[in-house]
Amino acid sequence: MHALALLAASVTVVGAVMVITRRVAVHAVLYLVVTLLSLAVILVMQGASFAAMLEVIIYAGAIMVLFVFVIMMLNLGHPDSAREKEWLRPRAWCGPGLLAAIVCAELLYCMGTFSGPARPFAPITAHDVGLSLFGRYVLMVELASFLLLAGLVSAFHIGRNRVGGN
């Protein structure tokens, strides 16, 4: 077990926990960026450098920027963080925490161990992914494009309504 890997993993988990416990949204976003970056490190360690790059560029770059923009537009202020505090009383944590813990425990319990000969480590390059994407899974790419298009259209539609509402 690599120390760096351990570090990255713990940063990831801690970051995630921080995300769900922050009161101020921008803080949570920053923690989320940290989580994602550390996750990217783990991905690199898994030999998936292409995925890691996408993680950094798209997730940590594009999507998080989107969050930041929205939070800026929401114009949140002090009353909001106070309300968040009101909502985040420990009592509220009991049930969900318990449920999440049970799920986690069950998942871990049924995970078991994957024995068997592990393949010799070899990184999967963007080339392989590309071949696969536009070979066997070309139809899925198309579906994904449809999905993106649908998202685009619906986001535009909802946004336009907002403009009209104003």
Added chain:
Amino acid sequence: MGEILLPLLILCPLAASMIVSVSAGRMGACAIGTVACTGVGISAVISIILSITLLSGPPAGVLQVTLWPWMHIAGFSADIAFMLDRVSMVMILVVTIVGLLIHVYAAGYMRDDPGIARFFGCMTLFVAAMLVLVLASDLLCLFIGWEGVGLCSYLLIGFWYNDPANTAAARKAFYMTRMGDVALLCGLLLLATATGSLRIGAVLAAVTNGQLAPSGVNLAALFILVGALAKSAQIPFQTWLPDAMAGPTPTSALIHAATMVTAGIYLIARLHDLFAMATPIMALTAILGTLTLLMGACTALVQSDLKRILAWSTISQLGYMFLALGCGVWQAALFHLMTHAFFKALLFLTAGAVIMRTGHEQDIFRLGGLRHAMPGLSAAFAVGASALAGLPLVTAGFYSKEMILSGVWHVHFGLTREWTLSGHPLWGIALLGAFLTALYIFRCVFIVFCGKKQGTSATGRTSRLMSIPLGCLCFLSLCGGVIEMPDTLPPLHLFSTLLDPKTPLSHADEPIWLVLAGALAPLAGLGVAWVLWGRATPVMHEIPGQAAIIRLARTGWGMDALYDRVFVQPFRLLTWLTHHDVLAHAITATGRLTQAVSGRIFQARTGFLDILSIWGSRGTGWMAYLLGQLDNGRVRWYAAWIAGGLCAGLAMAVLS
């Protein structure tokens, strides 16, 4: 030439009818009368030419014209074909000449009627139809004319349709003759089935060859007899003719006295070979004829309506003709038909003129003493009356009646081997009828023309147009009969020789008192009539006492009421009862029943479903309430439920 003239003979009145009908409202009364008279007049001329041609030919010569095939089909053929032999020659002469005279008269009589176009349209159409009837060489073709004259008769009786009684009379006439027509049609069907053709010659040949079983012959003769009886208003169909007097008087003269009603006599005379084979039917004809003549004479004796007297006298005279036909002396029947056409037309036309001039008064007791006001008409009526009564030697009626009487005397009906019917009783009744005829007609003459002057006053003059035909008819009534004389007198048999050159009627052995009796009976009638009504202080002013029998006789022996009770009322009742289509009701009722039943079933089903649904909805409601509690619309709860579900699913996977 005959081939052209014969169709032309029919075509002329037809064309006149068409012209008159189509131009209704555009031509004046005068023009209409002229057209109609011209049409019939040309026909008369043609018929005279044709008769001369025929008479100059061989004795048995027949002019046959087949215009076109009518129906030719396997097993049956009929043609539109005409034939002129000596029987039909007599008829066309009568129809066209008497018809012409009556048309001329009518042109004057109907001058002021607004419906004159309709009148002449029907009259000329009638002449055409009657000519078709008498000229047809095919029985089916004859049937066209037969129904055609019936239709014209219907239209003319109901001519003044504003009075419901007139149209009712018209309908009655048509219905009663229609029944006869249907019987005739049955006879035709029978003959056509047996012989495959309805050509008169072929039918008669087939019958005389024995192609038809005797029962078939009898049946056919019976059917045809019924048709003839209905057309000629004999018992039991006599009731329509008196009512038919509702029409204009020229109509009564032409259709209901001179021509149409004689169609039955003509038909039987035409088919005399067929009837000769059917002895029972012959006897039936004779008996019915005798009954009718007696009944007609008796009824005429008590009538008070001038035209009705004449109508009943027509029935009675037609009875004479049927008697003659029944006795096999069809020549005598035709002879009487001819003379009857003359004198009855004369009587009707004179009566019409009288009625017209006295302001449409038809009751003889309200007329009277008209001798002075209208001497010409009185003379004409007297001539007609004497001809009808058959005053000996000077009138045509005497010779024709004498011919019938002598024919009846000699007849014997061999009905079965043992039972024969002699003609003598029939002769006796006929002689009684002759006496009664003179009695009733001179009663009429004396009351109307002699006697005291009554309230009604005669106005105007009889126009020239009307008096000329009367003169011609007077002449014919007096002298039309001398072409045939009894053997006791100079034996002249022009008429019977003309009709049947092979077997002229000759009764050289007949006793002289036979003729004498025939001559004396009318004279006796005249005498009695003079005693009763003719003297200055008549024995009888009115019909005495209104005895029940007389009242009965005045209504035609209650036959009308009887038919009304027996046929008309039940028919009306039944039609009223079945006014709504029974079958339709039955089917509708079935439908309703089905609907009701299905409605019940539906209700029952819905009731069951109601219970089910009430309970079901209650249960569903509870469930929905419960579920609704889960479904509170909060996203986080949904997520929690998903997580819980995942939890449970994993737990199951783990624990199993």
Added chain:
Amino acid sequence: MPAFSFNDILLLATTLFSVGLAGVLVRRNMVFMLMSLDIMLNAAALVFVGAGARWHDATGQVMFVLILALAAVETAVGLAIILCLHAHGRPTLDADTGNLLRGWNHG
């Protein structure tokens, strides 16, 4: 030799997933809920990539790409909804007040 075995990756991913799930369940603010969802998606993506590395198959990363696309769409639409709600008088972004999904007896 990879730094993590597949089991470790699964362990990490489960943890991350649970944390994300807890976030979704706890937070009432929709922005936070979206972020938690992203965490859960990342956990799933991580499992795919790990499996791809374990069996040396590019399909894992293909799935990763697809999940990425899915996350992008989800985020975009979700944020649009948030903006819309915010503009329409729900400035608190409280997920519990938005019970439109309930449908019946709403109005």
Added chain:
Amino acid sequence: MNPLPALVLLPVVGGGLAWLAEHIQPHTTTPARDASWWVVLGILTVETLLLVMVTFHHPAHAGPWLGHFSVPWIPAMGIAIRLDMDGLSLSLIWLSLILCFLCVFLATRQVTVNAGAFHFLFLATLTGIIGTFLATDLFLFFFFWELMLVPMFVLIAAWGHEDRQRAAMKFFMFTQGSGLLMLLSILGLVIAHYQESGELTFDYFTLAHTPLSPAVSMLLMLGFFIAFAVKLPVVPVHVWLPDAHTQAPTAASVLLAGILLKTGGYGMIRFNVMLFPDAASHFAPIAMGLGVAGILYGAWLSCAQDDVKRLIAYSSISHMGFVLLGIFTGSRMGMQGAIIQMLAHGLSTAALFLIAGAIQDRLHTRDMYRIGGLWTAMPRLSTAGLFFAVASLGMPGLGNFAGEFLVLLATWHVSPTTATLTTAGLVLSAIYALRMVNRIFLAASRPDQHPIQDFPVRQMAVFACIMVFLVVLGLYPQPFMMFSAPSPLSVTAVTSREGATP
């Protein structure tokens, strides 16, 4: 070019045009600008020219069939568009066209509400009728049979008189239900033929040669018979007719009485007697009994009606009884008589309905007790009415008599008693016809009558044409008898011979 499909399709296409014309140029008060009416007139003229062409320029070698047309439709089922024309169909199509002209000249102009649609439906019915007369594929025949039903239903239901919905529904239910029976019979026959020969076909000529057991053939024949009997109509199933005729608009009444009833007679000749000669001859006594019952019952009820159109409708039942009687006498004579009777009845009854319609247009009533003395006010109309009433009572020299006489003669060959009984119907016919004449035309005119307009000369000329037709049919039916003989008698001859040999 084969004229038969054009004959069938032209009216419905023209109907569409008429509808369009109405939309382009809506109905105006000036009759000269009545576009859809002119379109209909033009279409009928073209159709007539076509028919003239078929009548006089048919190929000589074709034998009794004047024309033939065949195009596969659904080959897998053996269904084809087969149209054949023989003298019977030709004469009935001529009758249809003449009556359509009559309607167009005299009746359809009175329709002012939605005239385009009316004309379309009118011509669509004509298409159905012509198709029925021409189709020799059983499936196609059924298709046209149903096709003529629907527009007629709409015509009655939409343009009819006071109780139209119910009448239309009755009409539809009766004819539709019986049509389904016929469909069953058709399918049965086809299946029987398929089992026999392994060939799936709806061809009339092929099916005519199907050997059938007596029971099966009787069953199939009954299916056909009931369908045609409803249309004809035969007495127990005539219930729809008086209502439909009474409530229908004038033009639809004319079509119904003039031609639609004739499709029943046509079907009986073409399908019952010719497809199943043996079964038909076994069935003949019952059918003849029904015919006589129809004659007497129709005439009887006709005597009891107060509604003019109802009276005419019941008289139709009576006349159609003669047709049934004639068809099932089993002789050529009877069949000829039935055909002549169909033609003559088509003309005379159609004219009577037109007159009744004209009276209703003018007086707004059909009750004979409220009409009266029309002769003074309308001599032309009354003359026409009298003529056609007299024709319908069977005056010799007019068409109806020729038909009735032949039928009676043929019946007399079979059973004199039946024929004698039937002639009673003639007396009844005189009663109802003259009752109508007396009540409407010859009664005293009513005092409260306002002045009414007589037929104009032009319309009278149209009526005169019909009168001439009737007179010609009555006095010279021979060419019609030669001409309108149903030609495939050879086919039946072949079948019966084949039926006899095994």
